[in-house]
Amino acid sequence: MTPAAFAGPGAGAAIESFAGETMGTGWSLQAVSPPAAALHGVQAALDLVVEQMSQWEPDSDLSRFNRAMPGTWREVPAEFAHVVDVALDIARASGGAFDPGLGRIIEAWGFGSTGRTGKAPAAGKSALDRTIDFDPATRRIRRGEAAALDLSGIAKGYAVDLAAAWLLDIGVRHFLLEVGGELRGEGIRPDGQPWWVDVEMPPTSSIPPWRIALHDLSVATSGNYRRGFSVGGRHYSHSFDPATGRPIVNMVSSVTVLHRDCIRADGWATALTVLGAEAALKLADEQELAACIVAGDREYLSRAWRDMMD
Structure with missing residues (x-):
């Protein structure tokens, strides 16, 4: 990349704002001197992710895969294949804490395409085969008998990356892009400042929010307070523990x-x-x-986080 690619936008450049809807939430873009096509190009990238990976769209590639017979290999588009590849990589590295095969369990609890059930399912046996297999050479995937693919824990982040890649490809170097609370900042503002954002904190926490400089960097927050339901005085989070097949009860709030x-x-x-x-x-x-990591009013910071804040 040439040094010119890292030049600032200049004090006279203007920031333009765009917004739209996707994946049941909103998206926003602040970009320095973008072309007129920016709005439509970003929306098209986000629409492609929905078309391929939404469990709420019956004709999406993901929905068709979940309806196919277990054990059947199915070829998927390149973007879909990339997300599955990254999801399985995180699944392996996390010891199964991230499980893209939880779709059936998520549906049973009312957090999927069928909507709320209004009650907690009875405890059952843990699913034995929630395996999702992926062959990168042929871009084919298959599922175990108890598995249904759910990419809701990673697809929004990929949507941000896909739209950001399109903006960079057309020469938009300086922007802040957000989809449903997941953000990516590229370059800087015309005043020479990075894109500053406040980290969302749980509403029950007294910990002040961090202010983060997004300069060629992304940030995502997972919070068990965002979605859930209460039955019999007990709150059930939308975040699931793959080991139990039930909502998490580990006190982590975000x-x-x-x-x-x-x-x-x-x-x-x-x-x-x-x-x-x-x-x-x-x-x-x-x-x-x-x-x-926030648990109650206690904050746990990784070494890399502390190093970045220094």
Whole structure:
């Protein structure tokens, strides 16, 4: 890359703002001197992710895969294959804390395409075969008998990356892109400042939010307070422990991860939320992840996070 690619936008450049809807949430873009096609190009990238990976769209590639016979290999588009590859990589590195094969369990609890059930399912036997296999050479995937693919813990992050890649390809070097709370900042603002964002903290926590400079960096937060339901005085989170097939009960209320790629920030935030504070901190250090874990009014910061804040 030439040195000119890293030049600032100049004090006279203007920031333009765009917004839209995707994946049941909103997206926003602040970009320095973007072309007129920026709005439509970003929306097209996000629409492609929905078309391929949404469990709410019956004709998506993911939905068709989940309806296919277990054990049947199916070829998927390149973007879909990339997300599955990263999801399985995080699954392996996290010891199964991230599990893209949890779709059936998530549906049974009312957090999928069928909607709320209004009650907690009865405890059952743990699914024996939630395996998702992937052959990168042929871009084919298959599922075990008890598996259904669910990429909701990582697809938003990838959507940010895909739209960001399109912007960079057309020469937009300086922007802040957000999809449903997952963000990626590229370059700098016209005043020479990076893109500053505040890390979302759980509403029950008294810990002040971190202010993060996103300069060629992404941030994602997984919070078990965002979605859930209560039955009989007990709250059930939308974050699931693959080991039990039930919502987590480990006191972690949120995890924020900083990473160059938003897909990995998103997926790792999901995985670390499942593990519990101490185990999540240990794994974040092993993986050299910049992570902030909140449990109650206590904050756990990984070494990489502390190094970035210095």
